[in-house]
Amino acid sequence: MTTAEITKTDKLITRISAGIALLLLVALACWGVSYLYETSHAEDTNDAQVQEYINPVTSRVGGYITKIYYDENQDVKKGDTLLVIDNREYLLQQEESESALTNAKAQLNVLGSNQQTTERLAAVTRSSIEAAKARLVNKQQEYDRYKKLFDAESATRQQLENVEAALAVARSDYDAAQENYQSSLSKINDVSAQRAVLSAEIKRREALVSRSSLDLDYTVIRAPYDGKMGRRTVQEGQSIQAGQTLAFIVDKTSGKWVVANFKETQLKDMQEGDLAEVSADAYPGKKFQGKIVSISGATGSSFSLLPPDNSSGNFVKIVQRVPVRIRLTQQSSEIAPLRAGMNVNVSIAKHHD
Structure with a gap:
């Protein structure tokens, strides 16, 4: 190869190298301008994940x-x-509970019948009081009459004693009738108390039946x-x-959202309701729309199991991140490709006065 040809080749390589360098310089300049434009008009973070209720x-x-x-x-x-x-054990428990409830209700019916019988007996006893009282009044009158006759020596002592004995029997019958009536009332009260206890037992049995039914349904x-x-x-x-x-x-019914962890220096202009643009690493070129619904009241490290204590010494200032919750506003079918835990990039436009 001649010297002229070598010189010509060197010039060509030089021109190509210069062209490539120029193209790289232009590309870097464009990227720099684009980056500066984006950072001046929006806050971005790639520390964000898709969330759903699991x-x-x-x-x-x-x-x-x-x-x-x-x-x-x-x-x-x-x-x-x-x-x-x-569910076989739970079926047996339910049958046992239902049988116990049926037995308690049957006892209540028997107790109700006994109460009616006791009330009728009390009514009969009360009627016997009136009869015994009438006999007592009659015997008292008869005694008073014979006492006057005896005082007037028109009746014998034996007749007076017979009338007095009959009066004592009548008074005893009257007292016995009253005691029987009071005893009947006590029995009615006892039956009423037993009825209240049995009613409470029925409610308990009904609760057990409901519980056994729930356990059976839970199977x-x-x-x-x-x-x-x-x-x-x-x-x-x-x-x-x-x-x-x-x-x-x-849970598909509660929707999906993004938790974006922005640096504390990026929060100055952010507020609830700001629109956000989300892009997923799994779907390059596809954009999802969202809206800020809340900004955490503390940094992520403050909610950690062992939050840092700067007063303990060896303090190193580190820019903290604050979780920002972004609700995806598109239809369920449009955000369906996103899965919980996916990494995404979030961009939020800045406010310009």
């Missing part, structure tokens, strides 16, 4: 699982049966709302305890 499905009763009707990641509707627990575990099932941790035939977590379900 709740555990727990059992209210214990027993053996007889059937499971869902799979992991399956969509379910509110009221769909998720799993069934062996069928249903979806509490429309959602998507998560991880399943049980199998058919497994013994479970009351309160045990059986699965997790993502």
Whole structure:
């Protein structure tokens, strides 16, 4: 290769290198201008995640699982049966409670019949008081008459004594009739007290029947709302305890939101109601719209298990982040691709006076 050709090649390489450098410089300048424009007009953060309510499905009763009707990641509707627990023991408990309630009601009916009988006997006894009183008055009059005759020596002592004895018997019958009537009233009061006790026992038995019915209903575990099932941790035939977590379900009815952790230096112009633009790492180029619904009253570190104590010494100033809750405002079908826990980028326009 001649010297002229080498010189020509060097010049070409130099021009190409200069062109590439110029293009890189222009690209960097454009990126710098774009970055400065964006930072001057919006606050951005990539420390943000999609959130949804993820709740555990727990059992209210214990027993053996007889059937499971869902799979992991399956969509379910509110009221769909998720799993069934062996209910034979709870059926027996319900039958026992119902039998005890029926027995208590039968006893109440018998007690009511006894009360009616006792009241009728009391009425009869009260009538006998009037009769005994009439006899007593008659015997008293007869005694008074014979006493006058005896004083006038027109009757014998034996006749007076016979009349006096008859008067004593009449008075005794009258007293006995009164005592019998009071005894009947006491029996009526006793029956009324027993009736109140038995009525309370019936209410207790009814509560036990309702409780056993609830326990029986709890053996069928249903979806509490429309959602998507998560991880399943049980199998058919497994013994479970009351309160045990059986699965997790993502609530589709409560919507989705984003928790964006902005630096404390970015919060100056933010306020509730500001519009936000959300982009997900999983869907590049796709934008989601949202709105600020709340700004946390404290930094994230303040809510941690062991919040920092700057007064303990060795203080190093670190820019703190504050959680900002952003509600996604689009239709459910548009935000359906987003999943809880996904990383997203959030941009919120600044206010300019």
